[in-house]
Amino acid sequence: MTIIYALIMFCILVLVHEGGHFIAAKSVGVKVNEFSIGMGPLLFKKVKGDTQYSIRLFPIGGFCAMEGEDDESDDEHSFGKQPTWAKAIVMAAGSFMNVVLAIVILACIVFYIGIPTTTVDGFSDVSPAKEAGLLAGDRIVSVQQHEIKDWTDITDVISAEKGENVTIGVERGGQDVSFTVDLVKEEGTGRKIVGILPEVSRNPFTALAKGAESTWVMTVKMVEVIGQLVTGQVSTKELTGPIGITVAVSDSVRYGFIYVANLAALISLNLAIVNMLPFPALDGGRLVFLIIRKVTGKAITDDVEAKVHFVGIMLLFALMIYVTWQDIGRFILK
Known part of the structure; x- marks a missing residue:
């Protein structure tokens, strides 16, 4: 059941993130080829307009596939044909929605507790x-x-x-x-x-203000920790991955839904902040390239950017393997 709870939580958080990209893309006129719940083999699909809405086998998040996002397209509604401001909105929308979700969750906690x-x-x-x-x-x-x-x-x-x-x-x-x-x-x-x-x-407006205040405090602390990781003040051994998150969910479930909700807000905010880091393959890295290409013109081609993002993805995979191996030793083999 703990694994199921963790999967549901992770799926919701990723869907909110991808949903932010989806809403923003539709709002600025970008064609979305597919919006999927889950990953892997296709179980169900429904085409509405120019978008295929899908449910896939593995409940580990989802994705928003936009026309011309990772390759060139002549479609005037492709991502690559949009103005810089529109691209920036689409890129930042996922993290923005995760921040909004964190505020809403914390506000609901405050309202419930009073x-x-x-x-x-x-x-x-x-x-x-x-x-x-x-x-x-x-x-x-x-x-x-x-x-x-x-x-x-x-x-x-x-x-x-x-x-x-x-x-x-x-x-x-x-x-x-x-x-x-x-x-x-x-x-x-x-x-x-x-x-x-x-x-x-139990004032909803006060609860919302408190939720926003708590989100800001958590953001400042997370940014401080990231800075300490970069400077070496905090060891990478302190990082955790899916296994560690599952253990945290298990602990939260034992204490009650308030703790589960608080953990969900924390992970949602963490997802927002990490995705906005200026690292290749992350939304923040794509924004950096967007700004550089706006300033330099065609000094950086689509092919060069794609290769840099590919390297970034490989490094992120390596980091995930590293933290997962740490989690295995810390929580399973101990």
Whole structure:
């Protein structure tokens, strides 16, 4: 079942990526010869307009085959006949859709869990705040004279407090009231708490903003790691492939669908970033060639570019074999 879950996740992520290329291609007038779900032998096909929609045997993603994408074509609707801006949109659309998917997934997670507010909803079993006089419905406005804007402000101030109690200011019925509340350590974690439970907000717009914010934070961290790989600060032994992803999916399934969804968002964003790297055969590498050829004219021929991309594909295959071999030793033969 873990393998099935991993295949479904990978298939959806790749289809979203290829779907981005498909939508963009259709939007700018590029002829799409085939849009396929899956790879390998053909199981089912339906032709609509000038596009064949296919389902293939192996559920490992899919592809969007555009006219004149990898070879020359005299068709005026071929990829090669389009202006530079149109080609750039088509190339970047796959990664763009993966970023959008990551934002949507994370936004859905935030909406499902809810965003804690500064209003008290209830109290934990051990609650010095309740004993001190706080009531459900109180809105916390300050802790130790620090202004409170969101729930993390409350937890941050309490965690940093060195004393044995804190002063909590609340708004109750239009009046400002202060309480001195003892601090206790939470069983299991040891962190300092006062025993309050917040009201939870489920605003779709706020959830979407939080999803976008989380996606940006993840993007920055991923780019930093890629930079560390290039400089040697992070070893290539830390890389993982399909086997490692399957193991990660297995671990996530055990913890629940929230963890599976978060992993899907992470992999989708990773797919977007990696595909936009300026490396031959990747979308980012094709964009680099597009810019170079725009500047230099015909200094680089289609044949030369095709050969460079072929070398890039071979190097990517070699990298995949390397990380897969590492994963076998790390997860199967250990």
